[in-house]
Amino acid sequence: MLSIKNLCVSIEGKEILTGINLEVRPGEVHAIMGPNGSGKSTLANVLAGREGYEITSGEITFEGEDLFELSPEERARKGIFLSFQYPVEIPGVPMVTFLKTSVNEHRKFKGEKPLTAGEFLKLMREKKQMVEMDTELTNRSVNEGFSGGEKKKNEIFQMALLEPRLSILDETDSGLDIDALKIVANGVNALKSPGRSTIVITHYQRLLDYIIPDHVHVLYKGKIVKSAGRELALELEEKGYEWIKQENGN
Amino acid sequence: MMNAITDAADLSLMYLARYREAADRWMKETPPVLHRNRETAIREFLRQGIPSKKNENYKYSPLQPYFSWEYDFQHSRNHVDFQLNEVFQCDIPQLDTVLMLVMNGWFHSLNSERYELPPGVIAGSLEEIAAAHPGLVEPWYGSLAEPAEDPLVALNSAFARDGFFIYVPRGVRVEKPIQVINLQEAEHDTFVTQRNLVIVDPGAEVNLIICDHTLNANRYMVNDVTEIFVGKNARVDVCSVQNQHNRAASVHSVFFRQERDSRITSHAVTLHGGMVRNNLKALLNGENCEANLYGMAFIDRKQHVDNSLQVIHAFPNCQSNQHYKNVLDDESSGAFSGRIHVLRDAQKTNAYQRNNSLLLTDKALMQTKPQLIIEADDVKCSHGATVGQIDEDALFYLRSRGIEESRARLMLMNAFSYEVVQQIAADPLRDRISELVDKRLRGDVARCHECAYRCDC
Ligand SMILES: Nc1ncnc2c1ncn2[C@@H]1O[C@H](COP(=O)(O)OP(=O)(O)OP(=O)(O)O)[C@@H](O)[C@H]1O
Ligand SMILES: [Mg+2]
Numbered sequence: 001m002l003s004i005k006n007l008c009v010s011i012e013g014k015e016i017l018t019g020i021n022l023e024v025r026p027g028e029v030h031a032i033m034g035p036n037g038s039g040k041s042t043l044a045n046v047l048a049g050r051e052g053y054e055i056t057s058g059e060i061t062f063e064g065e066d067l068f069e070l071s072p073e074e075r076a077r078k079g080i081f082l083s084f085q086y087p088v089e090i091p092g093v094p095m096v097t098f099l100k101t102s103v104n105e106h107r108k109f110k111g112e113k114p115l116t117a118g119e120f121l122k123l124m125r126e127k128k129q130m131v132e133m134d135t136e137l138t139n140r141s142v143n144e145g146f147s148g149g150e151k152k153k154n155e156i157f158q159m160a161l162l163e164p165r166l167s168i169l170d171e172t173d174s175g176l177d178i179d180a181l182k183i184v185a186n187g188v189n190a191l192k193s194p195g196r197s198t199i200v201i202t203h204y205q206r207l208l209d210y211i212i213p214d215h216v217h218v219l220y221k222g223k224i225v226k227s228a229g230r231e232l233a234l235e236l237e238e239k240g241y242e243w244i245k246q247e248n249g250n
Numbered sequence: 251m252m253n254a255i256t257d258a259a260d261l262s263l264m265y266l267a268r269y270r271e272a273a274d275r276w277m278k279e280t281p282p283v284l285h286r287n288r289e290t291a292i293r294e295f296l297r298q299g300i301p302s303k304k305n306e307n308y309k310y311s312p313l314q315p316y317f318s319w320e321y322d323f324q325h326s327r328n329h330v331d332f333q334l335n336e337v338f339q340c341d342i343p344q345l346d347t348v349l350m351l352v353m354n355g356w357f358h359s360l361n362s363e364r365y366e367l368p369p370g371v372i373a374g375s376l377e378e379i380a381a382a383h384p385g386l387v388e389p390w391y392g393s394l395a396e397p398a399e400d401p402l403v404a405l406n407s408a409f410a411r412d413g414f415f416i417y418v419p420r421g422v423r424v425e426k427p428i429q430v431i432n433l434q435e436a437e438h439d440t441f442v443t444q445r446n447l448v449i450v451d452p453g454a455e456v457n458l459i460i461c462d463h464t465l466n467a468n469r470y471m472v473n474d475v476t477e478i479f480v481g482k483n484a485r486v487d488v489c490s491v492q493n494q495h496n497r498a499a500s501v502h503s504v505f506f507r508q509e510r511d512s513r514i515t516s517h518a519v520t521l522h523g524g525m526v527r528n529n530l531k532a533l534l535n536g537e538n539c540e541a542n543l544y545g546m547a548f549i550d551r552k553q554h555v556d557n558s559l560q561v562i563h564a565f566p567n568c569q570s571n572q573h574y575k576n577v578l579d580d581e582s583s584g585a586f587s588g589r590i591h592v593l594r595d596a597q598k599t600n601a602y603q604r605n606n607s608l609l610l611t612d613k614a615l616m617q618t619k620p621q622l623i624i625e626a627d628d629v630k631c632s633h634g635a636t637v638g639q640i641d642e643d644a645l646f647y648l649r650s651r652g653i654e655e656s657r658a659r660l661m662l663m664n665a666f667s668y669e670v671v672q673q674i675a676a677d678p679l680r681d682r683i684s685e686l687v688d689k690r691l692r693g694d695v696a697r698c699h700e701c702a703y704r705c706d707c
Pocket of ligand 1: 011012016034035036037038039040041042043085
């Protein structure tokens with residue numbers, strides 16, 4: 001589904017990703033862990049198509065297509081979804097307008113008729129229940145005045161509405177209370193199917209108790225330095241990153 | 251026809267010549283109240299001259315280039331033989347208004363039907379009402395618009411013949427908005443002078459919608475002056491929708507005088523226009539007044555919009571808000587200068603001013619000049635100006651949800667203006683303006699109506 005080969009990325013001349021290789025097959029859950037500043041969000045942003053990064057070498061294909069040929073909106077419509085580490089507030093753009101536009105752009109891409117206002121509200125109600133999203137929040141502008149946890153919930157709410165093929169969750173668990181964490185995990189698991197894959201970026205093993213990863217990778221200084229099964233997450237929780245750093249000559 | 255006259259002195263002398271050629275006739279034809287100040291006014295115009303860059307008040311909008319064309323002057327009323335409904339159809343179904351027409355500065359009473367207005371309300375042609383009821387006009391006319399303070403006001407006062415007049419008697423609430431359509435349509439390039447007067451007695455309420463349109467591609471220079479007197483505890487809302495073509499230049503000067511406990515709300519919505527200068531002066535002349543002055547401008551190509559405000563707090567416990575937003579595309583330019591003047595006795599004044607601009611290109615230019623003059627000590631005043639670009643993070647967020655870039659930009663531009671659009675109190679009008687803004691931002695010409703003419707040039 002997703003194939004990253006020798007990806008090198010720099011920002012303003014500074015190398016951030018230094019040769020990433022990653023294969024994500026349909027139905028798989030991959031966890032990416034790693035110390036602060038190691039390049040996890042950079043990787044997520046590059047996958048979603050954010051500008052401002054210089055791709056110095058490497059390639060990414062999604063379902064066989066060269067990702068670099070696609071704009072962020074095309075990637076989204078083809079099924080890539082990024083749950084942002086820091087979702088932005090957009091005062092003046094009502095949540096409902098935003099969500100409806102987004103859902104209907106996806107439908108248009110698939111050759112489906114746009115939802116009517118009534119149909120959309122029904123869909124929204126259903127998904128809202130799923131992630132226990134407060135109606136008061138969907139009456140506001142996008143993320144406006146949302147608490148840290150509410151913003152994260154809103155990301156999962158959007159994911160539930162759009163039903164992506166590849167979800168990239170960038171620290172969706174940080175800032176969530178224990179109940180919200182379960183709700184978010186349930187949201188992710190509800191979407192789980194043989195055709196859908198997930199990349200979970202996290203610092204904590206706890207989320208991985210709910211969203212069981214098939215593979216765990218450690219990103220360090222812009223490279224995946226270790227990959228293993230879910231036991232790696234437990235090991236990291238216990239021992240921290242020092243041993244990884246030592247193994248990699250720091 | 252397109253002789254550009256360049257010498258500044260010659261230029262004002264040309265306007266003097268135009269004045270002289272009509273003055274005798276005005277002496278005979280116009281009611282004395284309109285005539286009494288002409289001579290002083292034309293002298294004031296000559297003394298100050300047509301504003302160039304050197305004129306501090308017009309430094310962002312020198313007017314000489316617009317005065318240098320050879321214009322026709324319509325010194326008398328032309329017969330209009332069309333039905334307003336034929337060229338103009340208000341497509342705001344829920345917006346039920348009392349419609350009035352002013353063409354090239356002349357008020358036209360459409361088939362002289364009676365307007366659906368409450369008893370006692372007088373609305374119509376300034377010239378006719380000044381002749382029929384001089385007592386209604388004399389105490390007010392020219393008492394706010396001071397020729398010595400502005401050469402355009404001086405020129406208007408020298409040339410004034412007609413415009414709209416509205417009088418709302420004590421305690422009367424005019425339910426339906428009064429919508430004045432100012433049309434420009436002449437066979438040649440034309441200089442339009444329009445003079446309006448609005449008197450709202452104590453406790454009365456009125457809502458004005460003023461739409462400016464050019465109906466053909468000729469060059470127009472519009473110079474209008476509106477004096478609005480707001481009595482004790484009265485409410486006045488004015489929404490001005492400016493939609494003229496690129497060859498039109500307009501200078502609108504609006505003066506408010508508020509008595510105690512009154513409230514005004516003004517919206518200047520500039521959707522299109524070659525050069526638009528909005529002068530607004532509000533005198534808060536009694537305790538506990540509120541003045542809400544909003545504006546938004548959406549311009550592109552080489553258009554220019556300049557909002558110049560003066561708010562004068564003369565009494566204690568008043569509040570004023572100025573909030574203006576501009577979206578500037580291509581090589582367009584904008585200016586905002588807002589002066590808040592709090593006089594010595596105006597304690598407990600709250601005066602706010604904000605000006606935010608969104609520049610869509612590197613070539614668009616915005617200039618702002620706030621000015622606070624505060625003579626009282628117990629006041630709250632603030633001003634802030636921002637000039638920025640589209641928020642790239644927000645844009646990426648929208649796009650990452652599958653929303654086309656152009657559409658995402660549009661959503662963000664609409665969001666930018668939303669804060670000001672939202673301040674329009676009347677629902678149907680607010681929705682209509684919001685729709686017009688959206689259309690404008692999409693790049694469709696936002697005609698406020700299904701106008702039979704295409705004036706996008
Ligand atoms: N726009 C930018 N300009 C300069 N440096 C940047 C920029 N964006 C990211 N970086 C740098 O790139 C490195 C990787 O950042 P990134 O956000 O990808 O880390 P991360 O692994 O997600 O960290 P965290 O766990 O703290 O979220 C950091 O050193 C960061 O400072
Ligand atoms: Mg990060």
